[in-house]
Amino acid sequence: MLSTGAAPSAEFSPRQSAVLAEALRLLVEGGDKALTTAGLARAASCSKESLYKWFGDRDGLLAAMISFQQSKVRTVERSGERLTADLLHDHLDVFARDLLEVLSGDVSLALNRLAIGQSSRDGSKLGRMLVEHGRRQIDRRAMALIDQGKRAGLLRFDSAEAAYHTLYGLIVSDLHVRMLLGETPLKDNKAQARRAVEAFLTLHGVQRDSGDAAVSSGK
DSSP states (O other): OOOOSSOOOTTSOHHHHHHHHHHHHHHHHHOGGGOOHHHHHHHHTOOHHHHHHHHOSHHHHHHHHHHHHHTTSOOOOOTTOOOOHHHHHHHHHHHHHHHHHHHHSHHHHHHHHHHHHHTTTSSSHHHHHIIIIIIHHHHHHHHHHHHHHHHTTSBOOSOHHHHHHHHHHHHHTTHHHHHHTTOOOOSOHHHHHHHHHHHHHHHHBEEEOTTOOEEESOO
16 A cells, blocks of 8 residues: 655645555556556546546656655755754655655555566656656755755755765665565665765765854765
8 A cells, every 4th residue: 555654746636646646556556457547547436537637648647656656755845944954954864764665665666667677668668757757856856955955054065966866875775676676675764764864964064163163074
């Protein structure tokens, strides 16, 4: 079953979100063949006409499913918020925990395995969707957060993209590949997330001494 503490994406209405959650459930439980317009309409108690209106064709539905899934990885963006060291740490920790929860969940594993299985059959169309509507959207929001950290004088790096890839690598390591190959997901995502964030801040964080002079712990 799909489980997340994240709020539904603002991109979709509550009804559309419920339909997308049902579509993801069908995919996980029955594979690609179970995800048909007629089957989804029955499972979600809606009309096929509504599905076409909301999502278009099958590719549009898959893109929406991926967008809905990636929206569960939060970066806690708050307009006008003054970013402090404690808030930055909390935001990074939320991002890391959400990322691990989503990547280790049945939905993500099913989507990735399906994309891998289709890669030689249709030019990796689903794989491209996962990158465009999933990974890149997560990357964009996370890089905006760490760039905000740099502007607030809390992080130091030359390239936001390189710093983000360091953060991502510290969080995920080879865990996702191992889970795709059948290894049991981590039992304690919180501990892994905490270690990753602490290592990232050791590399790129700017700390202040008692006289408020900036001291870099990384570059």
